[in-house]
Amino acid sequence: xxxxxxxxxxxxxxxxFAIATPTVATAQPSGNCHESYTPCVPIVSDVDxxxxxxxxPYYTGRVQVIGPDEYGLDRDGDGxxxx
Numbered sequence: 001x002x003x004x005x006x007x008x009x010x011x012x013x014x015x016x017f018a019i020a021t022p023t024v025a026t027a028q029p030s031g032n033c034h035e036s037y038t039p040c041v042p043i044v045s046d047v048d049x050x051x052x053x054x055x056x057p058y059y060t061g062r063v064q065v066i067g068p069d070e071y072g073l074d075r076d077g078d079g080x081x082x083x
Contacts, residue, residue: 036067047071049082
């Protein structure tokens, strides 16, 4: 019985983590992804880094910049945005 409780607790913890972890490009509209970023960043008027000082309306977490940084997300120019 102890094994079942431990396994159940681990499953609950993993589920809670999955729900609490924000996804990349939150509030993402349906449509195309901007070709300069991976994973997907939506093609919209403005995207800012989650937790930063930007005013959105769309936000993303850490992404790789593989083309022109049109949203200005990679401040230090190292190819990784929102770090």
